[in-house]
Amino acid sequence: MAFTSSPRGARLARRLVSHRLDAWGYPYGGRVNDTLTLIAGELTANAVRHGHVAGRDFHLRLTRGTASVRVEVTDTRTERVPVLPEGDPPGDTESGRGLLLVAGLATRWAVTPRTGAPGKTVWAELDLG
Template identity: 55%
Template sequence: MSQEIHSQQLVQGTHRFTQRLSPTRRGARLARRLAVQQLADWGWDHNNQSTHTAALLVAELAANAVQHGRVPGRDFLLALVLTRPGTGPAILRIEVADCRGERLPRPVSVTPPDACDEHGRGLLLVESLATHWGVDPRHPCGKTVWAELQLSAGPPS
C-alpha cells in the first residue's frame, strides 16, 4: 500500500483527496475511514448524515473494487473531490478506480437480486444513496466507478 496521501485545494471552493490502497478487505475498510476523516478535515462532523452516507458509498465502491476489480499486485485508488458552488450545497464526488476494465457495471438499470441471494445489493445501495453515479473507462486499463452526493449544510465556504 502506498503511504502517500494527497490532499489539495484545486481552485477556490474545490478540494481533492487521493489515496492508493491495497485490494484487500483491510484496504476497503481503510478507504471508508479515510473518507470520514477527510470530510471531518474539510469541516463535516463525524455524526453528520452526509458523512454517514458518504461512508456507506465509499465502503460499497471499495468493497466492489476489492471483490470484483482486483488484479494481483495492483492497488485500487480512492479519490474524493469536494466542490462548493457559489450558492448551492457542496457536492462530494467519490471515485474508486481499479485495474479490471472488462467487467463494467451498468449504472442505468441495476436489477435487484432474488430474495434468497446473499449478495448483489451493493449497487442498489449506491443507486439509492447517490445523487448521480456512473462508470468511466480508465486508461490505460481498468475503470473508475464514481458516485456524487449533495452534502448537507457544513462549514462555511
C-alpha cells in the first residue's frame, strides 16, 4: 500500500501492519505482532523523516512466509541510504536509535535499491520459530 510521506501516513501504516498481523492469527499484544509493529513503525518513521521527497508517497509491503514475516518500506530518496550507527548515540539525543532497534528485534534486515524507479527499500524479517 502507498501512504503519504507524513507522520500521519507512518502512523496509519503501523496500524495496518498490526491489524493485518492480527487477521493472520498473530494477535494484538503477542510477540510477533508487537515486534513487527515496532519494526514497521521505525521503518516508516525513517521513510518520512529521511526518505521524504515532496509529492511522493512511501510504500509498505507485508508478506507472510511459512517460517517468517517480512515488512518492506520503500521511499523515493536514493541518496540517503540508512546504515546501522556504530555504538550508541549520545544519551541526550532525540533520534538515532531506530535502526538499532530494528537490528536488535529483526532476525535479518537490509537495504536494497528500488527496482524500476528511484529510491530504496528497507526490509526486515522476523522468524516465527
